[in-house]
Amino acid sequence: MSYLQLAHLNRDIKLENGLNIKEYREWRRGYQKRTIYSCKRCGSGEESLYWSACHFCGQECPYCEACLTMGRVRFCSLLLSGGTADNGRLMVEDARQSFGHLENYIKPWGLSEAQTRASLEGLQFITGERGKDRHGLLAKEPRKFLIWAVTGAGKTEMIFPFVHITVANGGRVLIATPRKDVVLELQPRISRAFSDYSVVTLYGGSEQRWEQGQITIATTHQLMRFNEAFDLVIIDEIDAFPYHNNPMLAYAAAKVCKRSGVNILLSATPPKGVRQAAERGHLPHVRVPVRFHKNPLPVPELIAAPSLNKSINTRALPNSLFAKLVASVERGAQLFVFVPNIRLVEPTVDLLRVKLQGGNMLCIEGTSSKDPDRTERVHRFRNRDIRVLVTTTILERGVTVPKSDVFILDADSKLFDEAALVQMAGRAGRSKDDPAGMVYFAAKEITRSQKEAIRQIEKMNRIARKRGYFERGK
Ligand SMILES: [Zn+2]
Ligand SMILES: [Zn+2]
CATH class of the missing domain: 3.40.50.300 (P-loop containing nucleotide triphosphate hydrolases)
Structure with missing residues (x-):
């Protein structure tokens, strides 16, 4: 409790109740008052809330069933969220980003020509200016960049330069993937490549739940543990279960990244909405149209x-x-x-x-x-x-x-x-x-x-x- 008190006094954490309330009047029902609850941790709406007699507050009180596995969030329970100090854009030394400078982050990884081009564009995006809204104010959301890479393009190697430039400049990185076996497969490769930095893996049943690393590799469900904690969030296979049509995880994915941070999305088959946004120029992106071995994709x-x-x-x-x-x-x-x-x-x-x-x-x-x-x-x-x-x-x-x-x-x-x-x-x-x-x-x-x-x-x-x-x- 004293740690929490200190953190609260330092304004390092936020103390809130577990659910959001939105009240409004519905004109169709003669301006009757309506209250809508939603979960502050996972973003689920009314359909996931369950009302029960609560022995804490002594009345009928809703709790969230969608994120129950991480402990019960009630309307009357306390939700603690920490954020990491957000001092604006990650300061990359020599922000003039000459090509030669950025290429230093690419050279060590032995990338192919197509991979190099994608990584370079990604690096330029990461070190680029933070977006502004139409009033000229700094955008409140992390910036997004899509890498549309064919199956077998070798995307793991392509993200190494992004991880490298972020940790080398004191930032924290999260790599999220839908499958636990991918987490376990990535762990040794990332640890070997970045032996000077701490690497933590998180998945259902992992033992590093309370550890902090400069590089975190996690399954998508673990995203709910974080709040504006990372400078760079790389999300693998955005079209795969359990992202696809899952608003809960989309909510969590947007929340884990600092507002000044960058979200890199990876996919071989982006969902329609994402693809259209890219093709219409609303979402910055790069295509990697070739496999790492430089042969055409087999045509069915x-x-x-x-x-x-x-x-x-x-x-x-x-x-x-x-x-x-x-x-x-x-x-x-x-x-x-x-x-x-x-x-x-x-x-x-x-x-x-x-x-x-x-x-x-x-x-x-x-x-x-x-x-x-x-x-x-x-x-x-x-x-x-x-x-x-x-x-x-x-x-x-x-x-x-x-x-x-x-x-x-x-x-x-x-x-x-x-x-x-x-x-x-x-x-x-x-x-x-x-x-x-x-x-x-x-x-x-x-x-x-x-x-x-x-x-x-x-x-x-x-x-x-x-x-x-x-x-x-x-
Ligand atoms: Zn919830
Ligand atoms: Zn209660």
Whole structure:
């Protein structure tokens, strides 16, 4: 309590009640008074508030269910929020930002030409002037910059210069990603690259919950712990669950960054709103249209095929699809076979076993979000122990296998939108040793999503070719 008192007297923390109240009069109901509550920690509105008899304040009192896992926020409970002193823009020594100066932050990381260009633009943005509103006052929100990088572009390396320039100038950095395994994978790379700085990882069940680092790597849900604490916030895969359509996390993501700070957004498939803002010039951005190995993205090939249900019922595969599957197996690739929903996984595995296994010992398995052995199966797929893995969009991101081909069955399903198709296609051709993996969309019909996905991939290839990013002859 005495620490809190001291912090309060120093104005380092804010003491508030847990929920916001907004009162207004509704003209449609004869100017009746209406009260709206919302959570100050996670931003959730009325739909997440639960009213109960409260033994603290002795009356009916609402609490927030959305962020309950971090302790109960009640209307009558105390919410402490600390902010870090915000002295305006991070002072980068020699703010004249000559190109030569910024390039010093890029050189150590061995970036490709396309990565260098994106990083340089990002650095110029970070060290640039803070935005002003139309009254000429300093903007109250952190500035945003989008990096629209194709799957396999090597975005981790691209953010190193941003982290570097921020910590070298005394700032704090947060890297947020939707998946815990990405946090665990990033930790050793960042720690090695920035051995002079403290690195903290935060995720459900992590032991560093109360530690502070100059660099924090966290899952998205941990963002609610912070309030205007970072000079640079890098948000990975802004279109992935759990950001997509989740206002709670969007609220938290905006709150964790100091007002004078910078938000860097990363995505291979930005959601429509973000994409439009970028294309219309409202959101500063840079595209990285080429993979780190300087080869074009594999363009999906369309295969006409009956619906998967029909193939399963008749126990038959169309010849066109069968021939491509055999060709992939024979060239020694690992096969990702995507199906639109979980109940199709097992029957598809059975069908492929009958059709493909023949006399040889080809291992064909399936996995989904309901599979308790998913981690182990993915591991066996990576080790080439499993050669054909039937799965759902659960594996559309994250799993990278050196030599792989992608088959998307029932590609005309409503469950596969343009972004999902691009992400799944992005599993092929990731490695330098096998850059030209194959991607197939097998379907009865050609949907708009399939066309748009192909168009998006071809457009990125065209931009890359025009800028001369491909290896000679590609
Ligand atoms: Zn809440
Ligand atoms: Zn109460």
